[in-house]
Amino acid sequence: MYFSEHNKKGWRLLGVPFIFAIFLLAVPIATMTTLSFWTQDYLTLIKTITLDNYKQAWFQPVFQTLFARSLIISLTVTFITILFAFPIAYYISFYGGKRKALWLFLITIPFWTSYLLRMFLWKVILGYNGVLNSFFEWLGVITEPLTFLLYNSNAVVLALVHGWAPFAILPIFVSLEKIDRSLLEASNDLGDNNLSQFFRIILPLSMPGVIGAVLIIFIPCIGDYITPKLVGGPEGLMIANMIQVQFSKANNAPLAAALSVTSLLIVGIISLLFVFLNRKYLRNY
Amino acid sequence: MKKSNKIFKVIVIFFLVFLYAPALLLPIFSFNNSKVISFPLSGFSTIWFEELLYENTLHNALFNSLLIAISSTILATILGTLVARASTRYIFYGKRISITFILVPLILPEIILGVCLLTVLIQLGLDLNLWSVVLGHTLLITPFSTLIMVSAFNNLDISLEEASLDLGMSSFQTFRIIILPMVSPGLISSLLIGFVISLDEFIIAFFLTGVEPTLPVYIWSQFRFPAKLPSTMALGTILLIVSLILVSLFEYFRRRMELYNYYSVGLDQK
Amino acid sequence: MNKKNIRNPEKIVDLISIKKSFDKIIAVNNVSLGIKEGEFFSLLGPSGCGKTTLLRIIAGFEKPENGDVFINGKNVNSVEPNNRPTNMVFQNYAIFPHLNVSENVGYGLRNTSLNKDEIAQKIEEALNLVGLEGYHKRASSALSGGQRQRVALARALILKPRVLLLDEPLSALDKNLREQMQFELRQLQKSVGITFVLVTHDQTEALTMSDRVGVMFNGKVDQVASPEEIYNKPQTKRVASFIGNMNFFETQYLEKKSKTISVSHKDLGNIKLLKSNIFGVDKSKLTIGIRPENFKINNKNGKKQPKSFNAKVVEKSFMGDTMLYGINLRENDHHTYRISISDIKNTPSPNIGEEISVYFQEDDIVAYYEE
Secondary structure, three states: OHHHHHHHHHHHHHHHHHHHHHHHHHHHHHHHHHHHOOEEEOOEEEOOOOOHHHHHHHHOHHHHHHHHHHHHHHHHHHHHHHHHHHHHHHHHHHHOHHHHHHHHHHHHHHHHOOHHHHHHHHHHHHOOOOHHHHHHHHHOOOOOOOOOOOOOHHHHHHHHHHHHHHHHHHHHHHHHHHOOHHHHHHHHHOOOOHHHHHHHHHHHHHHHHHHHHHHHHHHHHHOOOHHHHHHHOHHHOOHHHHHHHHHOOOOOHHHHHHHHHHHHHHHHHHHHHHHHHHHHHHHHO | OHHHHHHHHHHHHHHHHHHHHHHHHHHHHHOEOOOOOOOOOOOEOOHHHHHHHOOHHHHHHHHHHHHHHHHHHHHHHHHHHHHHHHHHHOOOOOHHHHHHHHHHHHHOOHHHHHHHHHHHHHHOOOOOOHHHHHHHHHHHHHHHHHHHHHHHHHOOOHHHHHHHHHOOOOHHHHHHHHHHHHHHHHHHHHHHHHHHHHHHOOHHHHHHOOOOOOHHHHHHHHOOOHHHHHHHHHHHHHHHHHHHHHHHHHHHHHHHHHHHHHHHHHOOOO | OOHHHOOOOOEEEEEEEEEEEEOOEEEEEEEEEEEEOOOEEEEEOOOOOOHHHHHHHHHOOOOOOEEEEEEOOEEOOOOOHHHOOEEEEOOOOOOOOOOEHHHHHOHHHHHOOOOHHHHHHHHHHHHHHOOOOOOOOOEHHHOOHHHHHHHHHHHHHOOOOOEEEEEOOOOOOOHHHHHHHHHHHHHHHHHHOOEEEEEEOOHHHHHHHOOEEEEEEOOEEEEEEOHHHHHHOOOOHHHHHHOOOOEEEEEEEEEEOOOEEEEEEOOOEEEEEEHHHEEOOOOOOEEEEEOHHHOEEOOOOOOOOOOEEEEEEEEEEEOOOOEEEEEEOOOOOOOOEEEEEOOOOOOOOOOOOOEEEEEOOHHHOEEEEOO
8 A cells, every 4th residue: 555655646746747758759769760761862751661771880891881980989089088087086085175176177167168169179279270270380499370270079079078077077976085094094904005096996986987977978979960060070070970961961861870879889898788787897896 | 295286277267278278268358348359359349249239049949948047947846856756765676777867868968859850750740849849948957856866855854854743743744844944955956957958958948949940059059150259258258157156156045955955964974 | 425435533644454566566455454643553573575566555656456544433445645634754754845834834825824923924934843943944955864854844744744754864864863763753642643654664763753663574464563563462473573683483283271382392391381472373393483682590509490401602792781691501502592691790691602501580571373
């Protein structure tokens, strides 16, 4: 009786949001998946089930290159961001003193300012007549503008690292905060020096935060549209740009759907892989 | 120990500079009296801000964005509050899986959300308009609202509600006098964050907006015209200041929420 | 009127065959219990025994699956908590953090017809009653643990409930404050004359404060009696071992007479038990219980008391007002029994390893039929 009473009250509250999510999430994903098995001839949909879109998406070199590049760029961004974020989270957690909240606030503010503008600013900074080139010319360091700055994968990586680093710090910080400080004293007491303590205690115990940060950065990066479009040039475009092109200019919505489903699968598989790694870590410690 | 401390401090400061430097360009170049964005600076001017006053498309886009942000934020906060209340207060069949499902937009790349929603709307033969963006943004913001409201309700000790009922108040009075004031910092946080997310969201709006641009879609279209750069920077400066104010408010209310938690439970469970 | 709805008016709270379970775990199992008007009643038991659930059933926060709750002679099964003549002091006090002391204390008066001045007057009286004069405008966040408890008390008492329910109200306080509040709560109850029902897992608290105590285990009430009776004549073995310390000995059944039953124990010898001290359903096996303070030590050279036995001291600890000994009865039996000596001066003080002679009075012994 206790349970059924809760059941009734719980579902009375959850009903509306749940139906909302069914109609705006489950139905759309199902529709998109269905669409990915159809084909389109100019403006008419041919509703025969076929794997043609997936054959194209998976085996045509254009798409293979884009998927590979998206994957490499987002993994690189994730790696660099974590490399940056960890010492910062570590510093705030261990040496932040009373100003921990202030530090965190300072670091997260930029995240809430317009993403579009922040990415665009990198175009302004790195461009041929951009801030960096004009600044160096003004200083007399260079005579000709540097051209390797903008419109390549590196520019995309740089901009994305800048865009997502603040968000990587939070989960790592939280997991570092959770480490009982007496564990560190115990490890020192048992003969660890600071370095061995870091690898034997701090790093393993903060792993859940690191995995969280990885997911938080990797997922939006692999699907990012704005950054590659703004600073990537033709050599830095990613899969999201292709999905958009197929949807609009190329008028091939089924192929766009197949590309989307494939991206979703990649995101899913890699996320599960990291979650699995995390489980393994948690089991060991 | 002392030395490593210093190395870390250098890294942190370098990082903060890296983080803030690009954003600082916005105010610098929006007050710069030149059509090109480059050094050296040529002089102080407010003409780029004045130019914004005469951009009708911008005003329309701003109006659209505000309309979308307000509607989707309120909708998402209502939905998120319902989910959070159910999640923190009741045990029921399918709780975990249904709530996880509602939180899924958090881990979906936005482009996929956009594509999915667009596919359905096209298949249903519906017109794209501002309301399709409102639905998309509500879907996107609901998980954030849910998480904020879950922590707000977690801070609301159930015995406070029971005490109120016990002292003779009806459920409605309890809601009005106890629950609402106590979760209001959470509600305000949720509204602020939702507003900022919606105002800033580009890709879903880009896919779903049809002919009416939102503010980010408008800004995106301006990137093509080098002549519009300085006034876009000026617009960016204004947006930067608005977000700063909203995020500071958010931080203020988040701390109020923690304060309640500390006083209602923290002291007793020592 | 339905006969079922009228109850003995002497019992302010009357619980009839109450049953309540959570997810197949039975929290309260067929409990019937009457609480008298004006008494200080405690529900005592280990955590998870269902005492808090029972209290919440009286308050109306939980609905029993079976049984009836009568308050002041009226069946309140379908009455919501806000319409019951009960008020509660919560374990964590549930002080509304966004309201100040006055607003908290006067909270329940909002729905009454009193005007502003009358409300202010009542708040004043309530604050005086709990010793918080002049705290009206104090923010609830600026209160200490003890003050929060007083606010919670004032807030509940201001409504003049027929029954005040207290859910472990002292568990959050430190030891000294707890002892002081035990005394004050008792005084307060006597002065306001309201029935108090207290839930606690602390036996000292229950025994020192209450007129009557109900001891609960696993959703059942084992015994309802005065503190003295609970201590001296615990009716079940688990009550006996939960309240204070008790040494148990298994015995052999010898013979039954009109007022006594004789049993024998291999070390204690033959023992005559008063029938009024024997509890449980008649079986052939009896376990007897003797409190540590009911054992005395024979003087070495003096005359031995009639009921004496030999033992070896294996533990000894000085507690200030008492001396505690642990004894073994045989060389190969390592079960340790306890002796507590309060008259330290006039009792021999054997050391660990010494052989001693211990005696007891047969009338002090309680006994239980083995289930």
